[in-house]
Amino acid sequence: MDKLKIAIQKSGRLNEGSLKLLRDCGIIVENGRDQLKASARNFPAEILYLRNSDIPQYVEDGVAHVAILGENVVLESNCDIDIIERLGFSKCRLSLAVPKEVDYPGLEYFNNKKIATSYPNTLSSFFEKNGLSGEIHKINGSVEIAPNIGLADAICDLVSSGSTLFSNGLKEVEVIVKSQSCLARRKELDPAIENILNKFIFRMQAVLNARKSRYILMNVPNNKIEEISSILPVLKSPTIMPLAQEGWSSLHSVINENEFWEVIDQLKEAGAEGILVVPIEKIVV
Numbered sequence: 093m094d095k096l097k098i099a100i101q102k103s104g105r106l107n108e109g110s111l112k113l114l115r116d117c118g119i120i121v122e123n124g125r126d127q128l129k130a131s132a133r134n135f136p137a138e139i140l141y142l143r144n145s146d147i148p149q150y151v152e153d154g155v156a157h158v159a160i161l162g163e164n165v166v167l168e169s170n171c172d173i174d175i176i177e178r179l180g181f182s183k184c185r186l187s188l189a190v191p192k193e194v195d196y197p198g199l200e201y202f203n204n205k206k207i208a209t210s211y212p213n214t215l216s217s218f219f220e221k222n223g224l225s226g227e228i229h230k231i232n233g234s235v236e237i238a239p240n241i242g243l244a245d246a247i248c249d250l251v252s253s254g255s256t257l258f259s260n261g262l263k264e265v266e267v268i269v270k271s272q273s274c275l276a277r278r279k280e281l282d283p284a285i286e287n288i289l290n291k292f293i294f295r296m297q298a299v300l301n302a303r304k305s306r307y308i309l310m311n312v313p314n315n316k317i318e319e320i321s322s323i324l325p326v327l328k329s330p331t332i333m334p335l336a337q338e339g340w341s342s343l344h345s346v347i348n349e350n351e352f353w354e355v356i357d358q359l360k361e362a363g364a365e366g367i368l369v370v371p372i373e374k375i376v377v
């Protein structure tokens with residue numbers, strides 16, 4: 093039987109989020125912690141546990157058909173694979189950082205400077221695009237100590253909270269690229285595999301749409317239904333149901349998680365009461 097080969101990170105920052113996403117897509121994976129691969133019990137898929145940094149090459153070569161990995165890794169690899177979805181977890185940025193005492197004048201600072209990084213390809217295209225002549229030194233791991241030990245004048249590394257830079261006496265001065273987990277696929281796939289991939293993407297989109305949305309319910313006076321509906325950015329139009337109390341209705345809708353705090357005051361001012369916001373499991377549009 094044809095199986096979609098899905099690569100995920102074996103261990104590290106992306107592993108848990110990837111497994112959770114598969115679970116939310118209803119794909120049950122036999123425990124594969126110590127294995128290289130595991131079969132899905134209820135979906136025609138095989139999960140390959142690989143190093144994040146090796147995944148782009150495996151996808152390009154067709155060892156895996158699709159993968160969950162960091163966008164930054166796809167970019168750095170220069171492999172010919174396609175990003176099809178951004179998945180919203182493991183967000184970070186690839187940034188240039190300099191010792192905190194440097195009076196940073198702008199990008200020209202990097203001309204003729206030594207920059208340590210594990211991302212030489214991404215940095216070199218950034219330098220090329222900006223006409224800079226920094227000297228790039230590739231090192232694997234612990235990039236942030238390079239300036240302190242005299243190995244480099246600056247670094248280019250992934251940053252999320254910024255605390256690693258801070259505790260090494262560095263400051264972030266330029267964001268080169270923003271990154272998050274993504275779903276990337278091999279360009280060419282057999283029709284049968286393509287068919288399974290489409291089913292997988294369909295499930296994943298239902299989960300991702302739901303993660304971004306909230307179900308919202310509130311009680312509204314009947315004469316305010318129109319005004320309150322116009323405040324809500326809705327999927328189609330809100331559902332209105334009469335309450336036992338005369339002159340009042342219950343209004344139900346779906347709202348983007350980020351929009352909730354923007355409209356809450358307007359809803360209250362317009363007369364909405366008893367506002368409930370609840371998570372959604374899946375949205376199929």
Ligand code: PRT
Nearest residue numbers: 104105143144145162182183184250251252253254255256
């Ligand atoms: O070993 P393998 O090849 O599987 O993976 P890896 O070495 O890339 O592993 P891992 O687990 O460290 O990172 C996996 C992916 O997580 C990365 O490719 C990014 O897409 C994403 N990610 C998100 C991060 C971070 N945030 C992050 N903060 N990857 C690394 N970091 C490191 C960064 O390099 C620096 O050392 O964390 C430190 C900075 O963090 P803050 O919070 O102090 O700013």
